[in-house]
Amino acid sequence: MLDNQIATSLPYKLYRADQVRDNERTAAENSGCDMFALMQRAGASVFRQCEQLVPEADVILVLVGQGNNAGDGYIAATHLKNAGRQVILCAVEPDRELEGDAGRAQAYWLSTGGKIESFSNQYLQQADLVIDALLGTGINSAIRKEFSLIIDDVNASDIPVLSIDVPSGLDANTGQSLGRCVQADVTLTLVGIKLGLTTGAGKQSCGKLVFDDLGIGNAFKSLARASASALTIEQFDSMKPRDIHSHKGSYGRLLCVGGNKGTAGAIRLSSEAALRSGAGMVRTYVHSGSVIQVSAGRPELMVTDEDLEHALEWSTCVVIGPGLGQDDWADEAFQMTLKHCQQHAKPLVIDADALNLLSKQATAYTINDCIITPHAGEAARLLGVSVDDVEGERFNYARQCAQRYHALCVLKGAGTIIDNESTAWVCSHGNPGLATAGSGDVLSGILGALLAQGMSTELACKYGVTLHAKAGDNIAQSHGQRGMIASDLFDAVRTLLNQ
Numbered sequence: 055m056l057d058n059q060i061a062t063s064l065p066y067k068l069y070r071a072d073q074v075r076d077n078e079r080t081a082a083e084n085s086g087c088d089m090f091a092l093m094q095r096a097g098a099s100v101f102r103q104c105e106q107l108v109p110e111a112d113v114i115l116v117l118v119g120q121g122n123n124a125g126d127g128y129i130a131a132t133h134l135k136n137a138g139r140q141v142i143l144c145a146v147e148p149d150r151e152l153e154g155d156a157g158r159a160q161a162y163w164l165s166t167g168g169k170i171e172s173f174s175n176q177y178l179q180q181a182d183l184v185i186d187a188l189l190g191t192g193i194n195s196a197i198r199k200e201f202s203l204i205i206d207d208v209n210a211s212d213i214p215v216l217s218i219d220v221p222s223g224l225d226a227n228t229g230q231s232l233g234r235c236v237q238a239d240v241t242l243t244l245v246g247i248k249l250g251l252t253t254g255a256g257k258q259s260c261g262k263l264v265f266d267d268l269g270i271g272n273a274f275k276s277l278a279r280a281s282a283s284a285l286t287i288e289q290f291d292s293m294k295p296r297d298i299h300s301h302k303g304s305y306g307r308l309l310c311v312g313g314n315k316g317t318a319g320a321i322r323l324s325s326e327a328a329l330r331s332g333a334g335m336v337r338t339y340v341h342s343g344s345v346i347q348v349s350a351g352r353p354e355l356m357v358t359d360e361d362l363e364h365a366l367e368w369s370t371c372v373v374i375g376p377g378l379g380q381d382d383w384a385d386e387a388f389q390m391t392l393k394h395c396q397q398h399a400k401p402l403v404i405d406a407d408a409l410n411l412l413s414k415q416a417t418a419y420t421i422n423d424c425i426i427t428p429h430a431g432e433a434a435r436l437l438g439v440s441v442d443d444v445e446g447e448r449f450n451y452a453r454q455c456a457q458r459y460h461a462l463c464v465l466k467g468a469g470t471i472i473d474n475e476s477t478a479w480v481c482s483h484g485n486p487g488l489a490t491a492g493s494g495d496v497l498s499g500i501l502g503a504l505l506a507q508g509m510s511t512e513l514a515c516k517y518g519v520t521l522h523a524k525a526g527d528n529i530a531q532s533h534g535q536r537g538m539i540a541s542d543l544f545d546a547v548r549t550l551l552n553q
Contacts, residue, residue: 065265066289067280068480069246071191071226074278078245081274090155093122095268096244097129097159100218103242103264104134104183108214111182115213116143117173117204119188119222125156126218126244127187128163135168142181144173146188146200173204184208184215186236188222191248193232197223202234209237217241220248221259229256229469230446240264245274249281252480253469254448282449282471282478287524290517292553293332293507305334306506309369310499311362311391312378312406313340318347320377320406320495323540325355327499328373330544331521332551333506339365341383362387366394371401371423373502375408376495385411392419401505403427404461405498410435412459423511424461425501427494433465449478462515464501466494470523472515479516483523487530492540497522500547521550 082092104114116131118124124145135141143163148170152160164170171177178184186208188201197205205223208215215238220226223235229250241260243251244267250256251263267274308328313321318340325338325348335356340348342359349357358365366372374391378384388411395402401423404412409428412419413435428436430444433455437444444451448465452473456463465471470481500522504514525546529538 065247065267065271066283066285067247067275068249068252068282068284069278070281071220071248071250073281074246074248074274075191077274077277078270081245081270081277084273084276085270087270090158092268092270093125093155093159094129096126096218096266098133099244099266099268100126100130100185100216100242101133101137103216103240104130104185107216107240108183111139113140113142113181114183114185115177115181116141116185117188117208117222118143118145119190119201120147120150120152120156121190121192122154122156123187123190123218123222124152125159127185128156128159130185130187130218131168132163132166135166141168142171142177143168144171144177144204146173146204148172173207175207178207178211178213181213184211184213186215186217186222186238188236190219191226193223194225196233205234205236214239215261217260219244220251224250224256224259226250228447228449229254229259231255231259235259237261242266244268245270246278247284249449249480252282252284252482253471254445254467257468282480284482285472285479285516285520286482287520287550290520293551305332306503306508307335307337307368307370308333308502308506309365309372310336310338310376310502311372311374311387312376312408313338313344313348314377314379314381314384315341315343317377317379318344320492322348322352322355323492323495324373324376324405324499324502326352326541327496327544327547328503328506329354330548331500331503333503337365337368339387344377362390363394366391369400371403371502371505373403373405373498375403375405376498378407378411380407380410388412392421395421395424399423401425401511403498403501403505405494406432412436418459420460423505424459425464425505425511425515426455426459426461427464427466427498427501428455429466429494433463449473452478462511464497464515464519466497470519472519474512474515481519481523483520483527485527485530485535487535487538488523488526490538490540493522493526493543496540496543496547521547525550
């Protein structure tokens with residue numbers, strides 16, 4: 055499978071599948087186009103993607119179901135046949151005569167001398183490329199056995215797969231498999247980008263995401279209100295040059311709280327990430343057993359194990375959680391920090407063990423400028439649900455976290471989601487190399503540094519998450535994903551910040 059990526063030229067707006075289905079006909083009509091003409095455009099777009107994905111392909115297997123997705127497949131098959139390719143078209147129900155626009159596309163294929171076969175693994179073994187037009191965005195329950203058997207065979211092969219609109223078997227809104235799901239190399243999504251293709255398992259299943267609005271994009275956007283927005287580094291302006299007469303106090307005083315005995319590494323990563331991200335001064339409050347480990351080799355950090363209240367008063371914003379633990383020392387530091395930030399309205403980033411302590415609180419803390427950064431397991435504990443629940447509906451549970459704690463929620467993972475209780479964003483950058491110990495600690499330090507330098511909570515969230523993920527992509531491009539460690543991000547983040 056090709057490396058998962060999203061083309062930077064994609065539009066930023068994301069939609070639910072029903073928003074696309076409900077508005078595409080009117081958008082087409084408003085653009086002077088009927089639905090069959092739109093299907094013809096879709097099939098032609100699939101043909102062009104085939105030419106790019108495997109230009110040397112001689113034998114192409116097209117798999118179709120019964121809906122409009124199948125119609126796109128029939129049109130694409132006809133284009134490929136007319137271009138001189140050997141096309142094998144297999145239908146789940148080969149003798150079924152389709153209706154509507156899909157029926158017209160089927161008839162068009164047959165009129166050119168095309169045949170409709172029953173699926174056989176021998177056809178799969180002959181193919182250089184598979185076009186997946188089995189199931190579209192309309193399914194929302196477990197798929198039938200006859201589809202799942204074909205999907206299993208496709209996934210077991212090493213033949214490149216191009217899925218039309220969504221990988222068959224994928225819930226287009228959540229990105230979860232509906233029992234079975236095609237693992238595509240490229241997904242060509244049409245009219246509007248579907249939410250489920252951008253986060254969690256859906257981001258994995260769709261491979262490289264390519265978008266075509268089929269010429270009705272402007273009309274569609276005027277009808278449908280986006281459900282979320284995608285974030286890329288290109289959307290953010292560079293940070294303005296620093297004033298010549300500025301000093302370290304001009305760029306904030308960040309306090310990082312964590313580093314229990316035996317877990318010094320996490321808070322060290324957060325603290326150094328904050329320095330590398332431009333915070334003027336960083337003080338780190340740790341357990342007495344971690345002072346030497348945190349301060350060794352990084353004299354720029356001010357490390358203390360005494361008088362947390364004084365350190366809180368000194369700070370302009372706080373990060374709490376990396377390496378904090380959940381014992382009495384941790385709980386005392388947690389209670390004091392949250393009460394102080396609540397009483398003095400200081401920006402706060404809550405990460406790692408502090409999230410686990412937060413989930414146990416009987417009384418809710420409300421802090422005006424607060425960011426919480428859970429992964430799926432921590433979000434599950436915060437909401438009292440299972441990890442599978444969270445991963446199955448990442449947008450829903452990111453919103454629930456934000457609303458329950460009245461904070462900006464950063465739900466980490468493939469396609470990190472940011473939610474502010476009413477609006478959601480998804481980070482388009484990132485790769486599996488970032489799934490390494492300490493990567494989240496670095497993110498919390500970046501967020502704290504941006505807050506320290508005076509960014510609004512929302513902007514710090516969106517920019518910090520995007521910066522962290524893009525830095526990981528730059529490292530992976532230069533050195534590969536395997537072997538990436540959290541501290542590799544420091545220089546990459548610093549470079550991006552100064553571009």
